[in-house]
Amino acid sequence: MPTPTILSLLYQYIVGGILFLIGMILVFKSDVVDLRLRKYRTQVIWLIVGYFIYLAIHSFFFFVVPRL
């Protein structure tokens, strides 16, 4: 099995990121999501944090774990 390159990581988070970004634009332009309210703000923040958690997990298992 060939050793994975960074292309897989970039593809996942750029192509997937575009889809995620489209979704986030719809969230910000939605007529019911009022970011002044804590209940919406918390969930939207966790959504964005979630994207970076996923990115961090995959980056960790790409750059760090195989070298341990």
Added chain:
Amino acid sequence: MEILGTPLDYTIMIGYFILIVAFGTFFARYTRTTKEFFLGGQRFPWWIISFSCVATLVGSYSFIKYSSVGYLYGFSSTQSYINDIFLLPIFMFCWLPVIYFSRVLSIPEYLGKRFDPKTRIVGTIILIIYLVGYVGINLYTLGVAFHTLIGLPVFWAAVAVAVLATIYVVAGGQTAVIWTDLLQAFILLIAGIGLFVGGIFFLRQHGGFWNLFPAGHKYALAYFNKPPSFNFVGIFWQDAIANSFAFWLMNQGIMMRFMSAKSLFDSRKAALFNILVLIIVASVATSGGGWIARALVSAGFLPKTLAGRDAFVKAAYLLCRPGVFGFVLAALTAALMSTVDTLLNAASAVFVNDVWRPHIVKKAPDKHYLRVARITCIAGAIIGIALVPIYMKFKTIYAAHGAFTATITPPMVVAIVLGCTWKRYTAKAAFWTLLGGIILMFLSIKYDILLAPFSCGIAHSGWFFIRALYGLVVSGVIGVVVTLFTAPPSKEKISGLVWGTEKEGMTKFKGAKPNEREGKLAVLRIKQVEIPGKGEIVKVSPRAMQLMKANTGDLLYVTDHRWWMGGLHSTHAKAGDPITEVEDFDKVYVPKVLMDRGRFKEGTKVSVEKIF
């Protein structure tokens, strides 16, 4: 054939069967209407929805399949699970509000409301074939697993599990499904993670897991487009995009699960917790056996010729003492039953809601539809069982259902995503997205040269992976082109059914303008008081109203104060005018109809929450 397990293992497994059926049928008392049978009365908090979804997500084949991939390719076996974050904004903020507020009971009903009856019929046919065929596949895969493990005939293993699952689904409907899935989620996560952790401890004295696990297996993503049998880009389009969207948006069982939440806020929270936490844990639980098997091979405990499909079972049998192996068998069964129960309940909802009610018996009492729902569950299980020998005899039919699922998924996903996010998307476009998309998908099976432009450098033998990308593109193009050449739908037609009109949906759901001011919970005691001529109304003190920031007419949720009751004793109601009797300011007035629905007793301590 080597038969694994001891009498103690079988006893534990049978004990588990009895426990789960008794637990599931206990919830029969909570199922008196079709709303309760299909949506559990919409009363559950986020954590129950979130955990129970894990059990549905992990199918009977998951332990075998992902352990096999983990054994062969390492940590990149988690790729199929850890990728749902990309669709989460659309699911949480476009799809969930639309289905929750429009009060639809099924995906075809949504297609009918959003588009037209013709599209609803196409959706109904597709979903019923998919759901019933899928029941058969799950029963078949479990039968095969149990035949391999303990020598039970495939057919009779499938019959036994189908009968047990059907008993509690028929008795308790969605409530039984949710609560048994909650229990089964814990069992399968504990078994999977336990096997992985146990394996690490076992290997500590034999060189250590980390040293024995090959370096090339430590990447969480596969190589971009090689080998054809397992590559990053194919899995990305097939699993991260097409299958993930299909699971979250077109899976009738999942849709019903999220509609069973007590509020839209809880539905969203359930999805967020599931994808950010539980799916990651589930990916380790299902793949861990394969990773350990690979290290056990390096340490010489398992033969180098070990096949991937045997990795989970052999590792489990080697590491588990008698009795513990029975627990692993129970977890395998849990994974199956929790998928089959959801499918039976979902197939029943589609049949009653999209076939029986609109076309056969139009206006009958709710009890009639509840009886039909229960009969449909039994019929679904019988058809599923009948498919098992057919799948056993004709492997091409088994493969055909897989091909059918792969074929319908991209067009359905495109129709639903465009339907819930794009106001301009028309009924004709949706119909042709489904029909044209399916035709073009079938053409790609016959003439796979059509996949060449999408191959991303994958060798020809691996092009099947990329069919999902092809399907999404061609269905998307049909949807957009037909939309641009047809008249847009009227505002009234799509009100509350598409992104940008959720406010209207919310207002229709409540019957008045929503009140979104953020308040707190009020903890009060129940007092049964008749409120004549006011319908389903509860009354609280002005202080409680102020605490919740509620107005008269707002939607409230009253639930037993004990969180672990999980909303079983609860009800929704509208806020009436505040109580004027000062001595009752620590009470909530509840009429008898709501006392019965919420299963409350006089004096019970309850939490009262404003929904909106």
